[in-house]
Amino acid sequence: MVAETFPRLQHRAALALLCGLGLPAAAQVDITDDSGHRLVLKGPAQRIVSLAPHVTEILFAAGAGDKVVGVVAYSDYPEAARKLPQVGGYTQIDLEAIAALRPDLVIGWPSGNRSAPLEHLRALGIPVYLNEPRSLDAVAHSLEQFGRLAGSEAPAQAAATAFRERRAALAARYRERPAVRTFYQIWDRPLMTVNDEHLIADVIRLCGGRNVFGQLSQLAPTIGVEAVLAADPEAIVASGMGEGRPEWLDQWKRWPQLEATRRDNLFFIPPERIQRHTPRILDGAQLLCEQLEQARARRGAISPAAPSGGA
Known part of the structure; x- marks a missing residue:
């Protein structure tokens, strides 16, 4: 044609x-x-x-x-x-x-x-x-x-200046917080995540998280449930297709031995706020940072960061 x-x-x-x-x-x-x-x-x-x-x-x-x-x-x-x-x-x-x-x-x-x-x-x-x-x-x-x-x-x-200033404010508040082992789930079937070269991984780092699949070679690799169980993330963050929380996120409750499941750290962020390479990704970053802070608080020994304006 x-x-x-x-x-x-x-x-x-x-x-x-x-x-x-x-x-x-x-x-x-x-x-x-x-x-x-x-x-x-x-x-x-x-x-x-x-x-x-x-x-x-x-x-x-x-x-x-x-x-x-x-x-x-x-x-x-x-x-x-x-x-x-x-x-x-x-x-x-x-x-x-x-x-x-x-x-x-x-x-x-x-x-x-x-x-x-x-x-x-x-x-x-x-x-x-x-x-x-x-x-x-x-x-x-x-x-x-x-x-x-x-x-x-x-x-x-x-x-660009406004974007950098907001990013710096989030980094100052969250980047040095205790690390949270994080699994970001793009989709369910096939089960997909991101490596450390992906933009979403940069957001995870900004929030003081550590991508448990960061060292994989593919930008958006397909993995198995067994790999997630072996990595035992402290937090699982999913996106899905729209504004609604995907039903498959709660399927991780089938494995109560997972730390993320045990601590109720199964989080959702609408994909358009974190999966688009645009200024709105900082809206998703704000949500992710707050969610990882919840995960830290649920450890029991670490209190949440004090509220601050401008982020």
């Missing part, structure tokens, strides 16, 4: 580039993406297509929401993103729909987008920037980079 429509796409891309010739000159944007690829734009992008929900959210947070002309499915935050044209899902990109939007920049996600469509877009002459934040520092960096790409540096810098 892609091969059949490729000449038509080339024609549309050429028209899009010609349409931009009459635009006023702007400062060149010379930038390197998260894959190490250098990108040079003649000026800040005016028509951006986002290929991941987290990219859409960061663009809006960076003050570039008015430049976004297309998104993928599940780009549902902020509310304005729901009204934008969709170009498929992040794993099934519609190349024709993208070309029809005449973008001067596409922002992709290497972990979620397939490489072939991204290469096709580059072959059409459409600049592609790849975003892959795997730490909290990288989320702030993404805000700044998107601000440069879209010419919204001032609001992007303000958002």
Whole structure:
């Protein structure tokens, strides 16, 4: 299908580039993406297509929401993103729909987008920037980079500064607290977790937790129940699919010998607050830090940290 429509796409891309010739000159944007690829734009992008929900959210947070002309499915935050044209899902990109939007920049996600469509877009002459934040520092960096790409540096810098300040406040309050052995459960069947290279693991560290599966080689490995029983986490934190606590979280009560079960440390955080690489991840971090503090308090000998404002 892609091969059949490729000449038509080339024609549309050429028209899009010609349409931009009459635009006023702007400062060149010379930038390197998260894959190490250098990108040079003649000026800040005016028509951006986002290929991941987290990219859409960061663009809006960076003050570039008015430049976004297309998104993928599940780009549902902020509310304005729901009204934008969709170009498929992040794993099934519609190349024709993208070309029809005449973008001067596409922002992709290497972990979620397939490489072939991204290469096709580059072959059409459409600049592609790849975003892959795997730490909290990288989320702030993404805000700044998107601000440069879209010419919204001032609001992007303000958002990045606010993010770093909130992160620092959480770190000051929780990072040095006694460690809590933590198992983060992404899903039930298959049973999945994260290693220490994952952004969620950075949140666990921020809260003074220790990821019991941090040393595994895969970013989001599949494990067995036996591995969880052997690791014997003090806290189990699950996400699921929506705002409701997943029923499978309480299945760990079938193993009363687990320390997390014995101490009632089975916690839930809505996935959009901790599994999206956006500023809202600090909302999830706040919840996780409070939950791990509950786990410490249930040891009996350690009292919770004193309340503090600003976090």
